[in-house]
Amino acid sequence: MIDLLPPAFIFIFGALLIPLLPGRIKSVYMLMLPVLSFFYLVNMPPESAWQVDFLGFDLVPFKVDRLSLLFAYIYHLISLIGIIYTMNLKSDLEKVSSLVYAGSALGVVFAGDLFSFFVFWEMLTVSALSLIWARRTKASQAAGFRYLMVHVFGGLVLLAGIIMYVNEQQSIALGYIGLSSPATYLIFMGMGINAAWPFVHTWLTDSYPEATIGGAVFLSAFTTKTAVYALARTFPGTEMLIWIGAAMTAFPIFFAVIENDLRRVLSYSLINQVGFMMVGIGIGTELAINGTAAHAFAHILYKSLLFMSMGAVIFRTGKIKATDLGGLYKSMPWTALFCIIGAASISAFPLTSGFVSKSMVLDAAAHGHMAIVWLALLFASAGVFHHSGIKIPFFAFFSHDAGFRVKEAPANMLIAMGIAAFLCIFIGVYPQFLYSILPYPVDFVPYTLPHVSGQMQLLMFSALAFTLLLRAGIYPAEIRAINLDSDLIYRKGGRLFYILADKLFNGLNQVAELVFIKGLTGTITRFAQNGPAHLANLVMTPIWLITLDQEQRQKEKALLYRNFSTGTMGLAIMAVFVSLFIGLIFVLSF
Amino acid sequence: MADEKKHIFDNPKNIQRVLYGLFGSLILLLALEPFVEKHPYFPWENWPGFYAIFGFVACVLLVLAAKYILRPLVKRDEDYYDD
Structure with missing residues (x-):
């Protein structure tokens, strides 16, 4: 057996065989890949690394530490759940892309140098793209293109930063970077685009709701959390x-x-959750980094659970808008139950995973006496319960009955959701499991009486607000409409740019045509045609003035012009010209 | 759909029960608070019912701001971007 087989290689090369395998063998094979890779990973000696010399640089495509291990564990777990979930879906393109995508994310978290890091980082973008395009709708195509444009831009910013940084440091080792030079700001920004920072977040809310049913489950887990890992590694x-x-x-x-x-609602709440992780990285204490890592782990489970439940709704009803749904608890009770567990976890109810992870970040902010940040996070905690915790299950499964009488989600989807739901509760009840794999030793007790009582008050009174607002008719009715966001700048801005460019360049073109083609060319042509005749006329007129009268002059002039246009000048005139020409040269040569 | 099976929330009484459960738990939470020994980081955590009031007010403000400020600014037809 090979000692060191990086998970990224097992996933990526393993994925390439998928299209060659028939039906059931394909499913078994796909389930085997993350299990095999996980087996290799846990049996690896701690602090393993794989180093290669490449053009005088030390490439480290694979390097293990506790932070990368934690992300790798959850990536394996969610890949397995995702594979089970998508087993009944036929598209090979999707199956291969999702494993290459997961493999690329694993490549990023184990990359020990900036070069390997960047290669896997870009593979992440490219493989994610086919999970969006595989939906094969016009909207998904357009959203995929916008996704690509934003990430190509982000990738270039990151690459520019990396090149400048490597030039400064004379080393490609990946470690703490910290904000200092312009190079580090570029790297920071490049990672920030993938982390969906405000104003550059719209690639996420634009494209994830357009992705395939299974694609959104994978997408929700990897891209932003890989950026969280990268920032925690380089900018704590x-x-x-x-x-x-x-x-x-x-x-x-x-x-x-x-x-x-509803999948766009989940996309917005995804950004909200990644915000907690950003705060944790920014605080940077051991408790805060632990909080970020724990929250990433818990978040991947409950967010993908929520995306899976909404995916099952699309799979059975073909609808995802709140205005089209409602009352589905009657025909999809299990999906509804799992969705509620995911919703409770994202809301951080005690005994769910969100409670034991989010409270670490809040406590880290409180430890640092950051009152404003703490209040903002508390507001966000109440808000996330409001829209993800209540709105998602309520409008999909309860509310008014939209009349769908569909079958419950397929068995494999229920199993995948069931595993994720079980883990959400398991981590909530037994947080030591999660705490034992965090990067730093944990000295944190989530279940204290004041903590539980405060959180329950916060959540239940948020629920009261929802109930009262809904009953009073103040709660904003779901409307068939879209909401503008900062992608307006490039979606309409792109069009504005097009119009401006159209007016500017086509205007220039018209002016150029008027001046050069119609105007100048005509003038030159006319000059070429009549110029010699004018010149001859100019030379002859003084002579004619002396020798001829008015009437004869007119006749000679008309004859001259006719002769020039037909090329039949009288010999004498030619002779005069030639002698004039020679005389002129003679004079000028002195 | 007359012969369809009656589901749990088709019966308005069950919705009432959920609501009573909610109100009951709210009262219980507030009633238990004086017996909880607090370890606050911030002075306002000592105010009775701080989390309850914060949660309620935050959500009402959130909904009102989203409905009356944000929505009029950003709402567009579904085909706004198509042409």
């Missing part, structure tokens, strides 16, 4: 991240309240 303790994170927790919940597409 960067104060700016606290404010970026606080903004990320707060602003999406306003959009989520008025959004009609």
